[in-house]
Amino acid sequence: MTRFEAPRGTHDILPSEQPVWQWVTGQMEEVCALYGYRRIDTPGIEDTELIIRTSGGGSDVVQKETYTFSDRGGRSLTLRPEATAPICRAYIEHGLHREPQPQKLYTIGPMWRYDRPQKGRYREHWQLSVEAIGTDDPAVDAEVIQLYAEVLRRLGVTSYVLELNSIGDRNCRPAYLERLAAWLDEHDAELDDEARAKRATTPLRVFDVKSERVQKALAGAPKIGESLCYECREHFEQVRRFLDAYGVKYELVPTLVRGLDYYTRTTFEFKDEAIGAKDTVCGGGRYDGLIEEIGGAPTPGIGFGAGVERLLLSLGERDVSGAQLDVYFVCAETADRTRVLPLLAELRRRGLRADMDYGGRSQKGQIGQAGRLGAGWTVIVDGGRATVREPGRDDWTAGLDELVERISG
RNA sequence: GUGGCGGUAGCUCAGUCGGUAGAGCCCCUGGUUGUGGUCCAGGUGGUCGUGGGUUCGAGUCCCAUCCGCCACCCCA
Numbered sequence: 001m002t003r004f005e006a007p008r009g010t011h012d013i014l015p016s017e018q019p020v021w022q023w024v025t026g027q028m029e030e031v032c033a034l035y036g037y038r039r040i041d042t043p044g045i046e047d048t049e050l051i052i053r054t055s056g057g058g059s060d061v062v063q064k065e066t067y068t069f070s071d072r073g074g075r076s077l078t079l080r081p082e083a084t085a086p087i088c089r090a091y092i093e094h095g096l097h098r099e100p101q102p103q104k105l106y107t108i109g110p111m112w113r114y115d116r117p118q119k120g121r122y123r124e125h126w127q128l129s130v131e132a133i134g135t136d137d138p139a140v141d142a143e144v145i146q147l148y149a150e151v152l153r154r155l156g157v158t159s160y161v162l163e164l165n166s167i168g169d170r171n172c173r174p175a176y177l178e179r180l181a182a183w184l185d186e187h188d189a190e191l192d193d194e195a196r197a198k199r200a201t202t203p204l205r206v207f208d209v210k211s212e213r214v215q216k217a218l219a220g221a222p223k224i225g226e227s228l229c230y231e232c233r234e235h236f237e238q239v240r241r242f243l244d245a246y247g248v249k250y251e252l253v254p255t256l257v258r259g260l261d262y263y264t265r266t267t268f269e270f271k272d273e274a275i276g277a278k279d280t281v282c283g284g285g286r287y288d289g290l291i292e293e294i295g296g297a298p299t300p301g302i303g304f305g306a307g308v309e310r311l312l313l314s315l316g317e318r319d320v321s322g323a324q325l326d327v328y329f330v331c332a333e334t335a336d337r338t339r340v341l342p343l344l345a346e347l348r349r350r351g352l353r354a355d356m357d358y359g360g361r362s363q364k365g366q367i368g369q370a371g372r373l374g375a376g377w378t379v380i381v382d383g384g385r386a387t388v389r390e391p392g393r394d395d396w397t398a399g400l401d402e403l404v405e406r407i408s409g
Numbered sequence: 410g411u412g413g414c415g416g417u418a419g420c421u422c423a424g425u426c427g428g429u430a431g432a433g434c435c436c437c438u439g440g441u442u443g444u445g446g447u448c449c450a451g452g453u454g455g456u457c458g459u460g461g462g463u464u465c466g467a468g469u470c471c472c473a474u475c476c477g478c479c480a481c482c483c484c485a
Binding site: 059113116118126127129269277304305307308311365368371378389390391394 | 459
């Protein structure tokens, strides 16, 4: 019989990992709440068409990374690769545009992408997704970015850089893409195969090629930043002014382009090089055409996805585990457990974490177990009385009937 | 999807030239000890990732496959 393993690229979150996990997601939730973002949870599966329409049929995500299948009713469904499109779908479906705008929403949950796994890249991973829908106020761009910087600050992560760019909108980007295409035609001889391949699929990404020779040539190419329309340029300047006001440090990266088609104007990534090649801990941007694209009224929005596993890598080893137990009962072989069980229940009722041995251990073994669990009180029961040990204090004894009061009172 | 490296106990690893499997930690038991710490002794636990091949004999050599890691592509 072959042993079963978690499917490739997926992982269990073990009890020993839960304290850090809960600390991290708890901080995320707390910050979101403080900033006025409300939690929304959407299904893991979505209509395949929604994902294609929003991420873009030509994007890598849709081309090779989706888990897509037909259900028994013949519907084509896709495991969500990200949460922005599902949240926008819910925004439209449930008429959230009739509630006060902007709608500030967040979710935390698993996402799926059929990628080749490596450190920091999983087929199932958890993301915090934060979305502000219904305004294009640049102050919200700054808020969303500063929100994540605040999460990092709380968790003590300082080894990151924030990259920032604006990639224009439907008014100025098409014109820019034409100018870029014309320039690339003119300078085709100076490009290499990699650059030509990118040019064909994602023209904005030609600036990512590694060849120094090509990079040198590209220095003369038109950049999106110089081609922004007045409104986009103005918007971007405001975003930067507000970030400065928040005291958020960033680097302008004119070639920062994101992988999904729906992005407009502001794009940004938080990166931590120390965690490996997969160094983007958080990535996002504005998506002013997305809601309209999937059947809603023209509605602007901005948001980001932040990977929980990558953030954990960035955190490194950190011990946030405390004692998991308050009271542990050690029963001598002669002890009557029918007298102990009600005490356990009463202590638990009073909010104390109480437990006893179920492993058939010897008395010595049970005392050892109490130590391993970090019990604050170790109650050694023998007959109608008990000896109680507390670290750093002298032992004391009590009758079983007064025990609960002595401990919880 | 492409290329490279690796998989031996729950964990970290050793295993020589191919000769029938080891250590430490963890866990369990007993002893020592004026607290649950220390120390001592013993014990549980492995189809050597899986399947095939070569061989008298494979953890070791060969092939395939699965999983992990690294880089690419791309991304959180």
